[in-house]
Structures are given as structure tokens and as C-alpha cells.
Amino acid sequence: MxxxxxxxxxxxxxxxxxxxxxxxxxxxxxSENYVSPAVLAATGSVLTNKYSEGYPGKRYYTGNEHVDAIEQLARVRAQKLFGYSHANVQPYSGSPANHAICFALLNPGETLMGMHLLYGGHLTHGWGVNFSGTYYHAVQYTTNADGWLDYDAIAELARAERPKLIFCGGTAYPRTIDFARLGEIARSVDAFLVADVSHIAGLIAAGVHPSPAGHADVMMTTTHKTLRGPRGAVILCSGEPSNPLKSAPRTRENLPTLIDRAVFPGLQGGPHDHQTAAIAVALGEASTPxxxxxxxxxxxxxxxxxxxxxxxxxxxxxxxxxxxxxxxxxxxxxxxxxxxxxxxxxxxxxxxxxxxxxxxxxxxxxxxxxxxxxxxxxxxxxxxxxxxxxxxxxxxxxxxxxxxxxxxxxxxxxxxxxxxxxxxxxxxx
Ligand SMILES: Cc1ncc(COP(=O)(O)O)c(C=O)c1O
Missing domain, CATH: 3.90.1150.10 (Aspartate Aminotransferase, domain 1)
Structure with missing residues (x-):
């Protein structure tokens, strides 16, 4: 200063x-919080100077040995904390991360289902003016009259609309989300379930909200809300990535490759390495008693x-x-x-x-x-x-x-x- x-x-x-x-x-x-001085320090560090398009070990620029180590740390910490075997820590923020997930898993015009914005969902889960409601056929579920998610109604809508992707998680839902039930619903119509836990990731890390791991094919979280990190996002899924430059069929086994490919080179260029370092720090903090x-x-x-x-x-x-x-x-x-x-x-x-x-x-x-x-x-x-x-x-x-x-x-x-x-x-x- x-x-x-x-x-x-x-x-x-x-x-x-x-x-x-x-x-x-x-x-x-x-959705706001106060990050630690350590997270602030990493966010304001010299990593802001570096270009590192690509992923650890596969960069288009030289001089990335330290950036590789930092990104690898962030990935491993995210995987361990949330119980998925693959993490992409490069999304610039939550909205681009959801964009990447849709880009990875859907063709334009295909059906996605998400919670209605005015009932506590997020813009990027299919709202009309957003990319998610413009380039895809978006179907929205709501809550019952008292404001609770109605899982039977969600199952019925899924059966009627046969979405390829179902978003769950929201911005204004005060109750526990039943990821197990939503996982059953998604599997019953052969849809990918994406848990956007941006609001509750810190609660999941602390063990005070059930985890989507084992139920949702993909988990996305912003890193700057309850998780108490810098602005940014992480996308998690399970499996081994292969070459993100080669296209892959849209199967569960290929999720890591599909997600990596959608983030870079699909949507983004160089990752924000200062953010990645601060995400690593926040994830380290989130692993403590x-x-x-x-x-x-x-x-x-x-x-x-x-x-x-x-x-x-x-x-x-x-x-x-x-x-x-x-x-x-x-x-x-x-x-x-x-x-x-x-x-x-x-x-x-x-x-x-x-x-x-x-x-x-x-x-x-x-x-x-x-x-x-x-x-x-x-x-x-x-x-x-x-x-x-x-x-x-x-x-x-x-x-x-x-x-x-x-x-x-x-x-x-x-x-x-x-x-x-x-x-x-x-x-x-
Ligand atoms: C559930 C959810 N998803 C995605 C986002 C988008 O995140 P960002 O504002 O970082 O683009 C938010 C932010 O409000 C959110 O609450």
C-alpha cells in the first residue's frame, strides 16, 4: 500500500x-467474506506478471516451473478437500466456470435444467437473458409455495423434458440440498448432474453441509464466498484427463478432458496465476480444524x-x-x-x-x-x-x-x- x-x-x-x-x-x-492476509498477499503477488496458457507440464510459454507447482498444489488440495479426483482451478470466476461446463457437456439447443433465478437459482443456470438460457433450451424448476425444493416435481419435470444437464445449487436457498436425491433424478434420465455449490462450499469443507461427491458428476464452486478465498472458481469431476486439445465423446469417463478442454482452449486464454496461488492458500486454510x-x-x-x-x-x-x-x-x-x-x-x-x-x-x-x-x-x-x-x-x-x-x-x-x-x-x- x-x-x-x-x-x-x-x-x-x-x-x-x-x-x-x-x-x-x-x-x-x-456471498461476501473477508479473506485472510495470506490470501490477500498471494492475490497481490508477482504471479500477476506471468503468462502460462495450458496446464501444468503442458504450457505454451517457458518459465512456468513455479506456476506449475502452485497450480498442482491448488488442484490436489481441491481434490482432497471435496472428494473428486480431478480439479480445474483456472476458471476466472463462477459464471465463466458454468459457461465452460455447458460448453463441455452440451451442443447449442440441447436441454439444460436449473433452478429458476427468482426462486433462488443463478443466472447461469438457464436464465433467459444469460448465455445459458440463450444458447441452450433451458427448463427451470421452482420451489413449492413455502420455498422448499420439491424433489418429486423436479423428477417429473426431468422425465418430461429429458435434459442432458441438470444444475442444482443456488444463491438464495436457506435449506440443505439433497444431492443424493438429485443424483438419482439425473441418473434416471441419463443427465449429467452439476452441483454449483458456490454459496455452500465452505460449509461442505467444514462438514456442516452434505457433499455432492458421489452424487454429482461435476461440482463447481466459486472460491470467494463461504470458502473465503480470492475471486475465482474451481470445477471438479472424477477420472483421468487426456489431451485437452483433442475432442472426446461426452461420456462420464471423459469428464476431466471435456472440462479441461472447455476451460482452455475452449473459453479462456492465460490463467490468472496470482488467483490460482491465492486459491491454493484458501484451500489450505479450508483444510484446517x-x-x-x-x-x-x-x-x-x-x-x-x-x-x-x-x-x-x-x-x-x-x-x-x-x-x-x-x-x-x-x-x-x-x-x-x-x-x-x-x-x-x-x-x-x-x-x-x-x-x-x-x-x-x-x-x-x-x-x-x-x-x-x-x-x-x-x-x-x-x-x-x-x-x-x-x-x-x-x-x-x-x-x-x-x-x-x-x-x-x-x-x-x-x-x-x-x-x-x-x-x-x-x-x-
Ligand atoms: C450459485 C452461484 N453460481 C455462480 C455464481 C457466479 O459467480 P461469479 O459472480 O464469480 O461469476 C454465483 C455468484 O453469485 C453463485 O451464487
Whole structure:
């Protein structure tokens, strides 16, 4: 930061202000987190200077001996942590990774099935304006009226539509996903099952959510959410890769070759080696007992928050949570998702407006908000803290336009942040 400060004080000032914002707010967007100083160091390392198109041992440039070792470490750590025998750690992020998976496994126009965006799925699982809903015939499953996945309905849709690929996993689903059941459904129609566990990968690594290994043919995760790594993604599958430059039939045995070939040279050029190194560091951290403690605490914190909000009369979709996030219908308080998120933001609590299942409102100003506990858990918050946070959130939801409540909540937020300092080692920034 000293170098940045000297060379470009304008950018340095914005970075410093962002650090301050992260320190002073309760970050409760479920997909955000705080990476360790070691992950930050790897992300900002000299690896950003290198070009290394290809894979370890098969590069198009020289000078990759260190990059090869780092990528190999990341691959082996991912394989071990998630129980698959092949890992591709090069996707630039989650959306390109899902793009690569579709490119690997489908011809344009073929059918894919995924969870509807407005019911908690992701854009890249078949949403109309996204590549996945444009180049493929996308069929979307929803939840039942109470917000739970309805596995019988998913099985019926799969039988009717015969998709070649089924995505599971989402962005706003507060309950455990039954990968075993989804695996049966996919096999019954001879589809590939792709588990996009971007949101819950850290919980899987910590053993507090079932793993898709053994059920899903392909697992994809972003590395920057509960897994607490840099921005990036990993695709896992099982088997031995052969030459990614040669085409291979779309069989389960060929998955490693198909995926590798789709990532490079199919979609990407040179991998982001600084990201790969930071992914290796994050995966190393995710293999420690401390990470298991963190994963358990995320879930314990989400439960404590859910109990507090329910006791305060808030409406939780599915009535609670099994994982790191809660989805609230805020319309019973006479407000909307957008107004509620803005009021909470004024009070120093950062959440996002979110559609709820069967939402009568439009996505731009939906009925709900989505709240998560990963970042606060990283900061050291426990169940008691979450009860304080829950009471503060409920107070704002009930009177979102009352400045006295907003100011009182800001004060509570200040006290909580002071009790849980963030990035104390970056004090000199
Ligand atoms: C389930 C899921 N898949 C994929 C993505 C896409 O990841 P990225 O934003 O890194 O492209 C996200 C990010 O929100 C996600 O939640």
C-alpha cells in the first residue's frame, strides 16, 4: 500500500476508504467474506506478471516451473478437500466456470435444467437473458409455495423434458440440498448432474453441509464466498484427463478432458496465476480444524439470527435456515426489499434485496431481503452477537423510516464493530 500511496494517491484513497467501509459496516451479504492476509498477499503477488496458457507440464510459454507447482498444489488440495479426483482451478470466476461446463457437456439447443433465478437459482443456470438460457433450451424448476425444493416435481419435470444437464445449487436457498436425491433424478434420465455449490462450499469443507461427491458428476464452486478465498472458481469431476486439445465423446469417463478442454482452449486464454496461488492458500486454510470451527459457527450464527428474527415476528421463507443465509419476506412490515435494504444500509448493515418464491413484486424492488452470516463469523461474531444484530435488524424493518431507530442501530453497529476489529494488521493502510 505504501507503493500505491506514493504512485497513485487517488486510487489509494479509494482503497483505504473501502477498507474503512468494510471495517465500519456489518457485512451480511451472504456471498461476501473477508479473506485472510495470506490470501490477500498471494492475490497481490508477482504471479500477476506471468503468462502460462495450458496446464501444468503442458504450457505454451517457458518459465512456468513455479506456476506449475502452485497450480498442482491448488488442484490436489481441491481434490482432497471435496472428494473428486480431478480439479480445474483456472476458471476466472463462477459464471465463466458454468459457461465452460455447458460448453463441455452440451451442443447449442440441447436441454439444460436449473433452478429458476427468482426462486433462488443463478443466472447461469438457464436464465433467459444469460448465455445459458440463450444458447441452450433451458427448463427451470421452482420451489413449492413455502420455498422448499420439491424433489418429486423436479423428477417429473426431468422425465418430461429429458435434459442432458441438470444444475442444482443456488444463491438464495436457506435449506440443505439433497444431492443424493438429485443424483438419482439425473441418473434416471441419463443427465449429467452439476452441483454449483458456490454459496455452500465452505460449509461442505467444514462438514456442516452434505457433499455432492458421489452424487454429482461435476461440482463447481466459486472460491470467494463461504470458502473465503480470492475471486475465482474451481470445477471438479472424477477420472483421468487426456489431451485437452483433442475432442472426446461426452461420456462420464471423459469428464476431466471435456472440462479441461472447455476451460482452455475452449473459453479462456492465460490463467490468472496470482488467483490460482491465492486459491491454493484458501484451500489450505479450508483444510484446517480452525476452518471447521468457522463453518460450524456460520451455521450456529445463522440459527441464532433466525430464532431472534422469528421471535421478533419476522417472516422467514421456509421458517428458518440450515445453512449460512436467511431469506425474509419484509412486506408484512409494510415495506419492500429495496426500501428495507436501503434502511438497513443507512443503519450500517449491508444486505441485499431479493425475490422470494412466488414473489408478486418485480425483481428490481422485490418482497424480500437476503441476509448471511459468513463475513461476521470470520470477524469473530458469536450467537450472542447475532442476537443483538437480529434485534437491531428487526427494529429497522419495523420502522424503516424512523431516524431515531436508524441512529440507535448505527450506534449498536459501531459498538459491535469495535468489539470485533477487522484487518488490524492493515492498520497502516
Ligand atoms: C450459485 C452461484 N453460481 C455462480 C455464481 C457466479 O459467480 P461469479 O459472480 O464469480 O461469476 C454465483 C455468484 O453469485 C453463485 O451464487
Amino acid at each position: 505504501d507503493a500505491l500511496q506514493q504512485r497513485d494517491p487517488e486510487v489509494a484513497a479509494h482503497v483505504t476508504a473501502e477498507l474503512q467501509r468494510q471495517r465500519e459496516q456489518l457485512v451480511m451479504i451472504p 480452525a476452518f471447521t470451527t468457522y463453518g460450524r459457527q456460520i451455521v450456529a450464527n445463522a440459527r441464532a439470527l433466525a430464532e431472534t428474527l422469528l421471535a421478533e415476528g419476522c417472516t422467514l421463507i421456509t421458517g428458518g435456515t440450515d445453512n449460512h443465509l436467511l431469506l425474509l419476506d419484509v412486506t408484512p412490515h409494510g415495506t419492500t426489499g429495496r426500501l428495507a435494504a436501503e434502511a438497513l444500509s443507512r443503519a450500517g448493515i449491508s444486505v441485499n434485496a431479493n425475490s422470494i418464491p412466488h414473489d408478486p413484486r418485480k425483481p428490481f424492488d422485490p418482497s424480500g431481503i437476503r441476509i448471511g452470516t459468513p463475513a461476521l463469523t470470520t470477524r469473530g461474531f458469536n450467537e450472542n452477537d447475532m442476537r443483538t444484530v437480529g434485534n437491531a435488524i428487526a427494529a429497522v424493518l419495523k420502522t424503516p423510516t424512523d431516524n431515531v431507530t436508524i441512529e440507535r442501530t448505527r450506534q449498536t453497529v459501531r459498538e459491535l464493530c469495535a468489539a470485533h476489529p477487522l484487518y488490524a494488521e492493515l492498520a497502516g493502510v
